[in-house]
Amino acid sequence: MSPRTLVVGGGLAGLLAARRHQRAGHRVVLLEASGGLGGAIADRTLPGAGALALNAGAEAYSTASGAVDELVAELGLGEAVRAPREGLGSRIVSAAGVHRAPAGSLLGVPGRPLAADVRAVLGTAGSLRAALEPLLPARYGVRPGATVAETVRRRLGRRVLERLVAPVVGGVHSADPASLELAAASPQLAKGLAEHGSLVRTVRRLRGTGRGAPAGASAGTRVHSLDPTMAALPAALSAQVLGAGGIVRTGTAVTGLSREDGLWQVRTGRGETLAAEHLVLACPPDTARTLLAGTVPEISAAIPEAPSAAVRLVALVLDEAALDAFPSGTGALVAPGTPGIRAKALTHASAKWEHVQQALREALPAAAHPHLVRLSYGRPGEQLPGREEIVDLALADASAILGMQLGRAQLLDAAVIDWDRAMRQARPGHRAALETLTALLAEREDLDLVGAWRAGTGLDAIVRADRAAADRSTTAHSAPTHSAPTEGHHR
Structure with a gap:
């Protein structure tokens, strides 16, 4: 008989994980504590x-990677x-007033600090200070676990931090740049800074905003949506899971876990216990930490704090x-x-x-x-x-x-x-903690943890993380022939 996978959590990451395990030939049961699916998509x-x-x-x-567009097309939602x-374009509002958001930026870091739209927000002095950043030593303001505020203030100056970066970090990540780890907030910037020794040069490479290059797309326009709402995405994923024989149960909270005879024993608030060979926790990190504490304490302890x-x-x-x-x-x-x-x-x-x-x-x-x-x-x-x-x-x-x-x-x-x-707030040390957690999870095939707290902020990050997991599974094992039950249940 095909192995059973139990997924705890019906947000985007949980639905994708359910679909991925179905494609690997597993029988899937998904449990969602709330009354609906989709998590932050509603x-x-x-x-x-x-x-x-x-x-x-x-x-x-x-639309940066194209991963979500490809998923949407796979689900038959291309016309939506x-x-x-x-x-x-969009605007940046600060003590300097309301200005058009500079084009060709990443996390608010400008690729062309002396451009007119940047000078309008920063003033001449602020733009000149930022333009000096490529001349700074590569390691200046760089250390493991450095926050966004620490790195940006030292390399680009106070005005870039306060007028360009802080609005993006607050509006997109709901975080304070003084407590958000740069490597977690923008792996691209952190990696580029390590490779090229400059945030500005990194943004220019990623956004194509070097000298003589076009200004790039307006801020906030590298996105797509679905008509009538984004809720069509989790609805289509759920329908696909159900259509392939999966069981999806909403209003079913998981209250405890244990391991017996090589199986996960999952207790629910309905007073039942479900057994599964594979367990995917697609729930908040604090919930995952609590559930795993008594069974795999080393993995529970490795889950980073992400309030x-x-x-x-x-x-x-x-x-x-x-x-x-x-x-x-x-x-x-x-x-x-x-x-x-x-x-x-x-x-x-x-x-x-x-x-x-x-x-x-x-x-x-x-x-x-x-x-x-x-x-x-x-x-x-x-x-x-x-x-x-x-x-x-x-x-x-x-x-x-x-x-x-x-x-x-x-x-x-x-x-x-x-x-x-x-x-979720990725505090200093988040990226290193995730690397430790990933190493521990790699040692076992019966457990996985998914969600934005691991993948990063945004739907694109979650979809790319699911793709990477599918690629790793395909590489490690020959994909079995898909043979799912023919009847789906959604209760």
Whole structure:
């Protein structure tokens, strides 16, 4: 009989792992504690906006490697892929004001520090300081486990850190650059710095922004989304797992693990015990650490601390003619400490995505100028605004970022969405801890740990990690003929 694999966690990483083990000929059971699949990929319906469906979590994926585009095509979702509206770019908001985000940057590090769009944010002095970075000794500001803030401040100066890098780290990683490890936040930058001795030269190589090269794509445009929402991705993966005979159970929390007679014994909150030859933990790192502590304590202890940052999103459906001009392009990232603004990021979804604007027009035919704007809150160490006050705060912040007065008079509907455990903080030592954990896991074929805390931030990183796992498995073993049961179950 084919071996059984039990996957704990139904986010993107768990669904991909379930599919991968099915392709290796395993019988798969996936358990998800919550009532739905997809993890940080989810949608939400706004009843006050004509039952409009909007992204409640991840709204897009990076196209840098092409991995997610290939996955989407494999799943038959190619016709649902949408690219952002061209020519808009995004904005950086700081004490210096609102400026177009510099093109050809990575994690906020500019490839051309003296370019006009960089000078507009940093000022001449800040740009000149950053332009000196390639002349610094290669090891300056570099050490194992160095934080983003430590390396960027020393090599590029305070203004690059505060006005360019901190907004990206806060908005994309929900982290503080002073506690986020550079090697975990951007392996490309860390590797390039080690190889080329310069962050600026690394960005130029990766973004093609050297002297005489084009400026590169506008910030925030190297992404795709799905129509109507990104929730189509986990739905398609789940359907594929079920169609190949897998069992998917939501509302089923795992409460304990043990090893008996060469099998994993998995206890659930329903009072049952399930046995499996292979176990995949696609759950948060703290949960994995607790579950494994009594069975494989050396692996449990190797799982790095990666605390989560709570994020509160506010989606605003507005009717305002001035928004038709897309005043902040696709959106904006806000530097910490920017006077008068508590939001860390704003996405003008109906400006960024034509399919969102079309959906708004169809859902709200009576609205003359419908728009969807989404703001996010929650920096590390910061108390989240209360749910009762946050809609008015979001309207005030949107007004400041977009440069117009927005209030309840223009508001058609709003949604407040909380994510408590989605964003993980890679602290100093994270990359080294992962290397130790990977070495321990390589010694056994019956256990794997997957998720963004191992793969990195973003859907692209998770998909690439799953691909790498599949390649390692194919190399180590001849792939068995796929023979799955014909009946799938989803309870």
